[in-house]
Amino acid sequence: MKVLVATSETQGERPTDYHWATEGELVWVQEPCRRDRLRMPNACGCGWGFAGLASHRATTTAKVIDIPELDLVGYESAIAKSLADGGWPPSAARGIAQVQTEFAAEWEVNTVIERDLWLFTARRGRAVDEEYVVSVDEYLDAAFPRPIGALLEDDNERQP
Numbered sequence: 001m002k003v004l005v006a007t008s009e010t011q012g013e014r015p016t017d018y019h020w021a022t023e024g025e026l027v028w029v030q031e032p033c034r035r036d037r038l039r040m041p042n043a044c045g046c047g048w049g050f051a052g053l054a055s056h057r058a059t060t061t062a063k064v065i066d067i068p069e070l071d072l073v074g075y076e077s078a079i080a081k082s083l084a085d086g087g088w089p090p091s092a093a094r095g096i097a098q099v100q101t102e103f104a105a106e107w108e109v110n111t112v113i114e115r116d117l118w119l120f121t122a123r124r125g126r127a128v129d130e131e132y133v134v135s136v137d138e139y140l141d142a143a144f145p146r147p148i149g150a151l152l153e154d155d156n157e158r159q160p
């Protein structure tokens with residue numbers, strides 16, 4: 001199964017790069033905070049980041065790898081543990097695991113991905129389908145509880 005892991009490869013190609021996650025740990029795509037979504041001057045930079053499941057620290061570079069022995073059940077339990085560690089309801093793990101798995105499957109192995117909010121770009125490697133563009137609505141619907149998705153919509157409406 002393809003998953004995203006933290007990588008230091010290609011770090012430094014963007015001035016906004018950071019790599020606080022543990023090299024090689026599983027990472028996932030989190031909804032950016034409001035300041036990042038609105039690109040406010042005091043944004044924390046999470047809108048460029050992938051969150052480490054174990055370290056709870058982030059990196060701006062995620063690599064797609066294939067772990068044949070990992071299945072959706074094992075991946076879901078890793079996410080559930082991370083959520084519980086962070087004080088979040090582990091019940092969200094199933095939806096997150098499914099969306100993350102679908103997302104990772106869209107990229108060729110060894111592709112290094114960067115993000116800018118909901119735009120994901122291959123810094124090295126490529127998407128399986130060159131036309132692939134992640135759908136924000138689909139992502140939020142599947143991965144996050146309703147109230148958070150609703151907040152994002154509110155923010156978008158306030159943007160000029």
Ligand SMILES: [Zn+2]
Nearest residue numbers: 033036044046
């Ligand atoms: Zn942020």
